[in-house]
Amino acid sequence: xxxxxxxxANEADYAKMSPAEMGAMYxxxxxxxxxxxxxxxFQAGQQLQxxxxxxxxxxxxxxxxVTDGPFAETREQLGGFYWIKAKDLDEALAIAERCPGAxxxxxxxxxxxxxxx
Amino acid sequence: MNLESLxxxxxxxxxxxxxxxxxxxxxxxxxxxxxxxxxxxQWPRDGTPANPYAWLVSTARHRVLDQFRKRARFLDKQxxxxxxxxxEGAEIDLSEASxxxxxxxxxxxxxxxxxxxxxxxxxxxxxxxxxxxxxxxRSFLTPVATMAQRLVRVKRKIRDARLPFAMPxxxxxxxxxxxxxxVVYLVFTEGYAAxxxxxxxxxxxxxxxxxxxxxxxxxxxxxxxxxxxxALMLLHDSRRMARIGPDEEIITLEEQDRGLWDRRQxxxxxxxxxxxxxxxxxxxxxxxxxxxxxxxxxxxAEDTDWAQISxxxxxxxxxxPSPVVHLNLAxxxxxxxxxxxxxxxxxxxxxxxDLAGYHLLPAAKAxxxxxxxxxxxxxxxxxxxxxxxxxxxxxxxLARRLEQVEQDRI
Numbered sequence: 332x333x334x335x336x337x338x339x340a341n342e343a344d345y346a347k348m349s350p351a352e353m354g355a356m357y358x359x360x361x362x363x364x365x366x367x368x369x370x371x372x373f374q375a376g377q378q379l380q381x382x383x384x385x386x387x388x389x390x391x392x393x394x395x396x397v398t399d400g401p402f403a404e405t406r407e408q409l410g411g412f413y414w415i416k417a418k419d420l421d422e423a424l425a426i427a428e429r430c431p432g433a434x435x436x437x438x439x440x441x442x443x444x445x446x447x448x
Numbered sequence: 449m450n451l452e453s454l455x456x457x458x459x460x461x462x463x464x465x466x467x468x469x470x471x472x473x474x475x476x477x478x479x480x481x482x483x484x485x486x487x488x489x490q491w492p493r494d495g496t497p498a499n500p501y502a503w504l505v506s507t508a509r510h511r512v513l514d515q516f517r518k519r520a521r522f523l524d525k526q527x528x529x530x531x532x533x534x535x536e537g538a539e540i541d542l543s544e545a546s547x548x549x550x551x552x553x554x555x556x557x558x559x560x561x562x563x564x565x566x567x568x569x570x571x572x573x574x575x576x577x578x579x580x581x582x583x584x585x586r587s588f589l590t591p592v593a594t595m596a597q598r599l600v601r602v603k604r605k606i607r608d609a610r611l612p613f614a615m616p617x618x619x620x621x622x623x624x625x626x627x628x629x630x631v632v633y634l635v636f637t638e639g640y641a642a643x644x645x646x647x648x649x650x651x652x653x654x655x656x657x658x659x660x661x662x663x664x665x666x667x668x669x670x671x672x673x674x675x676x677x678x679a680l681m682l683l684h685d686s687r688r689m690a691r692i693g694p695d696e697e698i699i700t701l702e703e704q705d706r707g708l709w710d711r712r713q714x715x716x717x718x719x720x721x722x723x724x725x726x727x728x729x730x731x732x733x734x735x736x737x738x739x740x741x742x743x744x745x746x747x748x749a750e751d752t753d754w755a756q757i758s759x760x761x762x763x764x765x766x767x768x769p770s771p772v773v774h775l776n777l778a779x780x781x782x783x784x785x786x787x788x789x790x791x792x793x794x795x796x797x798x799x800x801x802d803l804a805g806y807h808l809l810p811a812a813k814a815x816x817x818x819x820x821x822x823x824x825x826x827x828x829x830x831x832x833x834x835x836x837x838x839x840x841x842x843x844x845x846l847a848r849r850l851e852q853v854e855q856d857r858i
Contacts, residue, residue: 419614
């Protein structure tokens with residue numbers, strides 16, 4: 332079973348961190364990635380640029396409409412993700428719990444629809 | 449063999465084991481239902497099997513496997529075919545020990561924190577207690593379609609997010625058990641706050657909660673907090689006959705005919721609590737049960753040990769800082785010391801604004817003002833409470849009180 336861990340946080344909370352704190356956080360994420368890599372759960376994972384860099388595209392009546400910013404303004408923003416393999420939700424939740432992002436903001440655990448056999 | 453009582457007793461066990469053997473929550477539920485229908489047809493004719501549980505499990509399991517076979521043929525999926533072969537070849541353990549584990553797994557799955565609390569409650573009543581969707585909907589005054597939808601959605605999540613049908617890992621056990629206890633307690637209070645006209649339906653909920661409490665005490669032996677919860681439910685439930693008058697009017701603890709309290713439940717609940725306390729129970733259920741036990745022990749309302757009850761509320765408030773507990777503390781202090789002291793606490797509480805819009809705040813205030821013979825202020829507070837109250841028996845209670853203080857004033 333595969334799950335996507337969506338890491339949300341208030342970007343302002345990260346902005347308030349000192350360079351030293353940011354560095355420590357980065358280190359923690361590195362170690363976390365390494366640990367789930369070694370345990371065989373890791374499939375992929377990336378950090379995203381802040382929402383100020385986001386652009387939204389939709390096609391209305393066959394015409395492309397491009398707008399600045401994310402699809403919806405929310406209190407916490409999507410800042411990165413991990414794509415993991417886990418045997419069930421409990422295992423996925425245990426992996427999410429250890430993610431450094433869970434302490435700063437929240438981690439949403441979403442099952443990925445299995446591909447048709 | 450009475451099939452209805454068999455259903456009551458075996459439903460949960462049969463379902464729990466069928467889910468373990470097939471790994472499919474939704475299909476198992478249907479299949480177990482079918483197995484009971486088959487039993488209803490066959491047993492009166494062929495005689496009751498020696499082991500009804502094993503018969504029902506094996507019938508239900510075959511039905512689920514049939515469904516898998518149909519699906520595999522229709523979809524021609526390698527995955528389904530492999531899964532089927534695996535299930536067909538699996539060893540079937542129907543021992544006593546595995547039956548106990550199955551039931552616990554079922555309860556922990558229904559009360560999984562990944563599910564919304566209201567869904568946990570509904571699912572527990574459906575699968576663990578075997579109530580029908582209609583019964584659950586009626587108990588919660590929810591349209592049947594809404595309740596059915598809620599159950600479909602929660603079962604879909606169990607399947608699609610792959611919630612394990614498993615015992616929580618050791619380090620999560622206490623936390624998960626807290627979640628289970630909360631569900632049991634919510635089922636109980638929903639039944640205990642018997643305020644709608646259909647009291648008998650609510651009664652079913654408190655009975656189910658007590659039944660669940662007993663089952664958990666059996667399945668998880670030596671857990672003091674669990675036993676305190678069961679004691680709490682028994683002690684509160686013991687007052688049910690005295691709490692509501694013939695016209696469904698509310699009768700306060702002070703005015704209740706204590707002769708109507710259920711002695712059997714008190715005689716069971718008090719020692720159960722004492723044992724739980726000796727074994728270190730100190731949580732909110734234990735504290736509330738200790739308060740209930742002090743009420744149960746008082747022969748007359750005036751014999752109540754309010755000083756001890758106040759102390760217990762202070763401890764409870766430290767553990768569970770909630771404005772409602774704070775309000776209860778105010779009422780206890782008023783009885784232990786003086787209405788004025790209780791009123792002072794209520795004034796503080798009112799100033800925080802935490803209970804704005806909650807009818808029991810002005811109601812409690814009115815009650816203490818009445819005891820102080822401050823009729824005009826009491827009448828004002830009863831009117832405030834009446835403006836906020838939403839359920840009928842409580843409204844009538846407050847109206848009766850208002851009438852009394854208005855008469856006393858003259």
